[in-house]
Amino acid sequence: MHSRDAVFLEDLCPKLRDRRWRKSIHEFTGKRCIYCGKNSESIDHVLPRSKGGLSITENCVPACLSCNGSKTDHDAFEWYRKQRFYDPRRSMAIKAWIEGDIRLALRLIKWAQPHQNKNLPKSKSVFNEDYSWQAA
Ligand SMILES: [Zn+2]
Secondary structure: OOOOEEEEEEEEHOHHHHHHHHHHHHHHOOOEOOOOOOOOEEEEOOOOOOOOOOOHHEEEEEEEEHHHHOOOOOHHHHHHHHOOOOOOHHHHHHHHHHHHHHHHHHHHHHHOOOOOOOOOOOOOOOOOOHHHOOOO
16 A cells, blocks of 8 residues: 555645645646646646655646646656657756756746746745746
8 A cells, every 4th residue: 555655745735735736836837738838737747646656846747638638657758758749858847847956947948938938937936936037
């Protein structure tokens, strides 16, 4: 019964906190899917929960329903490489994200889609102001 570990956040926190956390994940990317850049409507576990992936920021990325549904339990990087919208910069961004370097991840995403970053958050993230965007 290792699956208990996977839901520790839900167990630990009230629903409100979980909702806020989910919202903050979407706000990082300006509500864009980290894989394809469309509207993010869900949270994807990079390492699937079925394989022991935790519900923590480092393992949870904003994803559209299409990507989330298509990826299911596949390895994120293997699955992503096969997609038509594959972008190596996004792949690097996901890698940075799961290593906890959200700031680098956001830079890489911005690089991948320079014209879609108008909606990025200023400094309302749950972490610190370090993640806010500076105009280049
Ligand atoms: Zn997507």
